[in-house]
Amino acid sequence: MPSDTNSAQNRxxxxxxxxxxxxxxxxxxxxxxxxxxxxxxxxxxxxxEDMIDLVQxxxxxxxxxxxxxAYCDCSGTIRLSLTCxxxxxxxxxxxxxxxxxxxxxxxxxxxxxxxxxELPEGGFGWYxxxxxxxxxxxxxxxxxxxxxxxxxCTQSTKSTRIAS
Amino acid sequence: MQLxxxxxxxxxxxxxxxxxIDAAVAIQFKDxxxxxxxxxxxxxxxxxxxxxxxxxSGLGAVVAVMKLLGPDRKLELAGLTPTxxxxxxxxxxxxxxxxxxxxxxxxxxxx
Numbered sequence: 413m414p415s416d417t418n419s420a421q422n423r424x425x426x427x428x429x430x431x432x433x434x435x436x437x438x439x440x441x442x443x444x445x446x447x448x449x450x451x452x453x454x455x456x457x458x459x460x461e462d463m464i465d466l467v468q469x470x471x472x473x474x475x476x477x478x479x480x481x482a483y484c485d486c487s488g489t490i491r492l493s494l495t496c497x498x499x500x501x502x503x504x505x506x507x508x509x510x511x512x513x514x515x516x517x518x519x520x521x522x523x524x525x526x527x528x529x530e531l532p533e534g535g536f537g538w539y540x541x542x543x544x545x546x547x548x549x550x551x552x553x554x555x556x557x558x559x560x561x562x563x564x565c566t567q568s569t570k571s572t573r574i575a576s
Numbered sequence: 577m578q579l580x581x582x583x584x585x586x587x588x589x590x591x592x593x594x595x596x597i598d599a600a601v602a603i604q605f606k607d608x609x610x611x612x613x614x615x616x617x618x619x620x621x622x623x624x625x626x627x628x629x630x631x632x633s634g635l636g637a638v639v640a641v642m643k644l645l646g647p648d649r650k651l652e653l654a655g656l657t658p659t660x661x662x663x664x665x666x667x668x669x670x671x672x673x674x675x676x677x678x679x680x681x682x683x684x685x686x687x
Contacts, residue, residue: 443599444596469662522667531639532636539667544666
């Protein structure tokens with residue numbers, strides 16, 4: 413289970429190969445554009461489909477959260493960076509929108525289990541992020557948010573170039 | 577948000593002619609489907625074979641459409657591509673729908 417610690421940020425990622433470092437506007441179409449770039453970068457590095465899926469699913473949720481919540485009543489930029497680390501990819505999302513409520517990542521159960529609703533229409537995002545990541549951590553730095561997500565390389569990724 | 581309808585008697589097939597059902601289009605998708613499903617039909621099959629990506633907003637919109645149909649009508653899904661299938665499975669929402677690998681064209685009973 414992923415841990416909610418700051419170790420993801422303290423990790424020395426200076427050695428990691430930088431895959432992507434972009435800034436986008438805080439809207440859903442810009443998120444689509446960012447995801448397209450992420451997929452392209454991973455395909456260029458011969459990442460297998462299941463790894464690309466993993467990264468895209470997690471980042472879609474994390475970036476959409478920033479648009480919907482951090483920038484719910486304002487707009488700004490979102491910085492997304494991806495770095496190869498040992499047996500994984502470190503994703504960092506930074507924005508200068510509102511802080512997370514209570515300064516921490518929300519409850520991450522499936523909405524069906526949390527609320528007992530059979531047909532929930534929302535609340536899946538954090539569950540997807542947490543259940544698919546090795547580690548997720550959040551920091552509020554004065555006026556900005558930083559979310560770090562470490563994704564494990566899938567089995568099929570380990571024998572490819574992308575695993576450093 | 578392009579949705580193409582193909583009524584076949586008691587079965588309405590709606591094909592999503594979009595690559596992505598995500599946060600950018602979830603509301604339009606719901607609104608268009610709300611109009612489309614006003615046509616009475618016992619079963620509605622949503623053909624997602626063109627959709628290569630669906631996020632939790634898209635998933636929520638599909639669930640909302642199921643609820644729009646009410647208790648007497650069924651929403652079925654067809655042609656889930658791998659990434660879309662993954663999101664349904666990971667959230668355990670795949671068990672909530674009848675899922676066909678392909679649209680059962682010309683058939684008027686459940687596959």
